Amino acid sequence: MKPFFVLIKCHLGKAYEVANAIADAEIASEIYSIAGDHDLLVKFYVEEGTDIGHFVNEKVHAVGGIRDTRTIITFKAF
Numbered sequence: 028m029k030p031f032f033v034l035i036k037c038h039l040g041k042a043y044e045v046a047n048a049i050a051d052a053e054i055a056s057e058i059y060s061i062a063g064d065h066d067l068l069v070k071f072y073v074e075e076g077t078d079i080g081h082f083v084n085e086k087v088h089a090v091g092g093i094r095d096t097r098t099i100i101t102f103k104a105f
Contacts, residue, residue, distance in 0.1 A: 028072040030056070030104070031079055033087055034065040034097040041092030042066040048090045065097070 037045045046058050046067055057070040073082055083098055 029075055029077065029079075030070060030072050030101050032099040032101070033069045033071065033083060034061075034099065035067040035069060035087075035093055036064065036095040037066045038092050038094050045090055045092040048092070049087070052086070052090070054086050 035045060042060060049055050049058055049069060055069045056072050059068045060066065061068045073079060079100060083096065087096060
């Protein structure tokens with residue numbers, strides 16, 4: 028499995044709704060509320076060879092209340 032993270036910026040007042048929608052969809056491993064430029068940090072796992080851009084476009088961007096995302100692709104865990 029390949030891990031990656033997505034920073035999510037939500038529309039004002041929608042962070043909890045977005046987090047709950049992602050949790051209900053059962054597509055994320057971990058969901059954190061954060062402070063700063065983004066509202067949520069979400070960890071995903073996909074099968075090796077999965078197109079991460081397509082996954083984010085189809086699964087994450089489909090969630091209502093999201094204003095912007097930034098995907099962080101990881102290489103190696105230490």
